[in-house]
Amino acid sequence: MGNDQFRINRRVLLGGMTASAMAGAMPAWAKAPALPAAPVVITVMDVGGALALIQPAFEDYAKTYPERASRIIFTKAPVTELAGKLKAQQSAGRVDIDIVLTGSDGLAAGLANETWLKILPDFADTFPGIEENYEPAALALHKAQGDGYGVVVNYYPSGPLIEYDPERVKKVPASAEELLAYAKENPGRFMYARPTNSGPGRTFMMGLPYILGDKDPQDPVNGWDKTWAYLADLGQYIDYYPAGTGATMKEFGEGSRDIIISTTGWDINPRALGIVPETAKIGTLKGFHWVSDAFFMCMPKGIADDKAAVVLDLMAFLLTPKAQAYSYDEGYLYPGPAVKNVPLSMAPQHSQDVIKQFGREEYAGLIANNPIELPLKPDKMVLAFRKWDELVGSKKSK
Numbered sequence: 524m525g526n527d528q529f530r531i532n533r534r535v536l537l538g539g540m541t542a543s544a545m546a547g548a549m550p551a552w553a554k555a556p557a558l559p560a561a562p563v564v565i566t567v568m569d570v571g572g573a574l575a576l577i578q579p580a581f582e583d584y585a586k587t588y589p590e591r592a593s594r595i596i597f598t599k600a601p602v603t604e605l606a607g608k609l610k611a612q613q614s615a616g617r618v619d620i621d622i623v624l625t626g627s628d629g630l631a632a633g634l635a636n637e638t639w640l641k642i643l644p645d646f647a648d649t650f651p652g653i654e655e656n657y658e659p660a661a662l663a664l665h666k667a668q669g670d671g672y673g674v675v676v677n678y679y680p681s682g683p684l685i686e687y688d689p690e691r692v693k694k695v696p697a698s699a700e701e702l703l704a705y706a707k708e709n710p711g712r713f714m715y716a717r718p719t720n721s722g723p724g725r726t727f728m729m730g731l732p733y734i735l736g737d738k739d740p741q742d743p744v745n746g747w748d749k750t751w752a753y754l755a756d757l758g759q760y761i762d763y764y765p766a767g768t769g770a771t772m773k774e775f776g777e778g779s780r781d782i783i784i785s786t787t788g789w790d791i792n793p794r795a796l797g798i799v800p801e802t803a804k805i806g807t808l809k810g811f812h813w814v815s816d817a818f819f820m821c822m823p824k825g826i827a828d829d830k831a832a833v834v835l836d837l838m839a840f841l842l843t844p845k846a847q848a849y850s851y852d853e854g855y856l857y858p859g860p861a862v863k864n865v866p867l868s869m870a871p872q873h874s875q876d877v878i879k880q881f882g883r884e885e886y887a888g889l890i891a892n893n894p895i896e897l898p899l900k901p902d903k904m905v906l907a908f909r910k911w912d913e914l915v916g917s918k919k920s921k
Contacts, residue, residue, distance in 0.1 A: 555646045558836060559829035562593035565621045565837065570602040573624035573818040575855050576677055580846035584837050591833050602720065606632040609823050613638060618825035622834050628719060630673045630819050631901030639672040640822045649835045650674070656842065660895050661861040664817045667897050673819030676841055677850045678861040680895050681816040682723055682786035683730040684805045691781045698809040699734050699753060705782065706760035714761060714771050715784035717916055719908045721768040726814045727784040728754070728911060729898055733812040741899060743907035754915045764916055772798050787886060791854025795881045805883065813895040817861065844869065853877045857886070
């Protein structure tokens with residue numbers, strides 16, 4: 524996730540508040556506002572790629588409730604532009620984005636800029652039984668990362684995984700030390716993307732403290748001495764850090780890279796799309812822990828009452844099993860559903876066929892038999908991005 528909108532084959536308005544008041548004030552709603560008497564247009568901004576999974580569910584909502592949403596407009600933007608864009612709109616008193624779909628990177632940036640509206644527990648009446656309905660790992664992310672400002676809509680254990688071409692890599696690295704040795708012996712043949720813009724890159728960065736036995740995997744400033752030293756050393760043998768995961772997949776598929784960093788979804792989906800050879804393999808490094816990730820639904824401050832009512836209702840709809848079943852998609856965020864009782868058999872037949880052909884039997888065991896850790900808290904993630912840019916990325920960029 525991150526700026527991972529790589530799916531190449533398809534698919535607040537003010538109610539009399541001043542701009543300065545709107546930017547910082549919270550609405551005086553004791554519960555979710557009443558649904559509007561006339562349908563409204565809802566604008567969705569995706570900064571992480573979530574629409575690839577759940578746009579059909581949005582469209583189902585519009586078809587099911589035309590009296591609530593006359594139209595849903597879908598827009599996309601790089602995650603790096605999100606916070607500034609929202610802050611500018613809020614300062615000007617003209618917010619034209621009603622719901623944001625983002626990974627933990629965009630959630631963190633929005634929290635740092637105080638652009639999000641608090642959703643829970645403020646509007647808990649809209650989400651009855653939400654915690655009981657989540658898968659356990661998704662609930663942990665929802666509570667630890669969302670902090671009431673972001674509602675988890677899709678979840679996956681993520682990575683970090685290494686993905687390699689078995690024809691070109693005869694001795695597969697099985698530890699961080701072996702990966703470093705491989706990169707040194709084969710300069711330019713290993714790659715990962717900038718963590719700020721890449722789900723796999725971010726997961727690799729956050730997974731290394733567990734793999735390397737760092738002092739505190741949740742403290743990138745004072746607890747990652749081994750990680751920062753390792754990444755700096757590894758960087759000597761990396762040509763450049765792409766701005767998004769898609770470039771690493773493309774170069775791997777073309778044969779200019781032999782090993783890249785991946786996740787469950789970034790392993791399955793590009794192979795299903797033909798960007799990466801179906802024969803590509805995945806592996807883990809000694810000491811491997813999953814670092815989970817998710818897409819969140821967020822609501823910007825400054826949204827009008829009628830739109831807020833529909834957005835909250837829409838969010839609740841997206842957490843129903845029927846809507847969640849779309850999340851299997853083409854493996855983009857495998858498995859995808861954040862709530863319980865959504866078997867693959869509920870997904871569209873095309874999704875079932877893709878997962879059957881391109882999924883991996885070993886994933887069930889890897890998920891069951893390795894710890895699933897939370898990603899960094901949003902404020903710590905922002906600090907980690909800055910440290911990576913300073914200590915690693917600034918040494919080599921393109």
